[in-house]
Amino acid sequence: MNTLRPxxxxxxxxxxxxxxxxxxxxxxxAPVLIGGAAVGGAMMASDRRTSxxxxxxxxIELKAGRRISEAIGDRGxxxxxxxxxxxxxxxxxPSEADKSAVExxxxxxxxxxxxxxxxxxxxxxxxxxRSNDALITSKLKATYVDSRDLFANAYKVVTERGVVYLMGxxxxxxxxxxxxxxxxxxxxxxxxxxxxxxxxxELAQVRVITAPPPAASGPK
Numbered sequence: 001m002n003t004l005r006p007x008x009x010x011x012x013x014x015x016x017x018x019x020x021x022x023x024x025x026x027x028x029x030a031p032v033l034i035g036g037a038a039v040g041g042a043m044m045a046s047d048r049r050t051s052x053x054x055x056x057x058x059x060i061e062l063k064a065g066r067r068i069s070e071a072i073g074d075r076g077x078x079x080x081x082x083x084x085x086x087x088x089x090x091x092x093x094p095s096e097a098d099k100s101a102v103e104x105x106x107x108x109x110x111x112x113x114x115x116x117x118x119x120x121x122x123x124x125x126x127x128x129x130r131s132n133d134a135l136i137t138s139k140l141k142a143t144y145v146d147s148r149d150l151f152a153n154a155y156k157v158v159t160e161r162g163v164v165y166l167m168g169x170x171x172x173x174x175x176x177x178x179x180x181x182x183x184x185x186x187x188x189x190x191x192x193x194x195x196x197x198x199x200x201x202e203l204a205q206v207r208v209i210t211a212p213p214p215a216a217s218g219p220k
Contacts (some may be wrong), residue, residue, distance in 0.1 A: 032068050033079045034061035046153045048169040048206050053165040056111045059081040067105040072098045077124040083167040085113045133159040134189045162189035169196045
């Protein structure tokens with residue numbers, strides 16, 4: 001499900017609006033939800049993935065929705081999140097056979113390099129649980145924005161039944177800091193890190209690549 005995060009002055013305002021949006025949208029969600037954000041110029045410029053990886057991730061998520069529907073129909077509640085071609089499957093399915101079928105369907109999609117299957121075999125989560133998960137995600141994203149020592153856009157956050165999954169291309173320091181902040185958010189039951197660890201040197205190179213171009217000077 002796509003989520004837009006406007007820039008607000010207070011984390012409280014961000015959290016309240018995001019939670020209200022999530023509660024409104026959840027009631028209309030299809031059985032298979034995709035987790036990618038719209039790929040625009042500003043998003044690409046601030047993302048540590050290459051532009052090619054970002055496009056691939058969106059394509060993977062869209063194709064996954066179709067493949068999963070073909071594999072198990074409308075059984076279950078499944079979230080698909082692709083980051084740098086690694087796919088996280090979260091949510092609920094009614095049987096182990098469905099869980100395996102979903103993983104196999106997604107693994108066959110072009111450019112998928114790895115599938116992390118976190119699907120639970122159980123009844124679908126309630127609307128209340130999903131609303132609470134959306135609130136946890138919003139609070140954690142606001143926490144990252146308010147943390148002056150972190151780059152908030154480096155983290156992709158997925159919450160399922162109180163379990164927070166963290167994805168992103170981050171350094172060891174950022175990974176530890178991000179996970180610790182997540183554990184301190186109220187309502188979080190567990191934190192699962194699926195980070196791609198990069199070195200400080202690699203981070204410096206990424207910053208150079210993604211830095212916005214200098215503004216054109218006006219006529220003198």
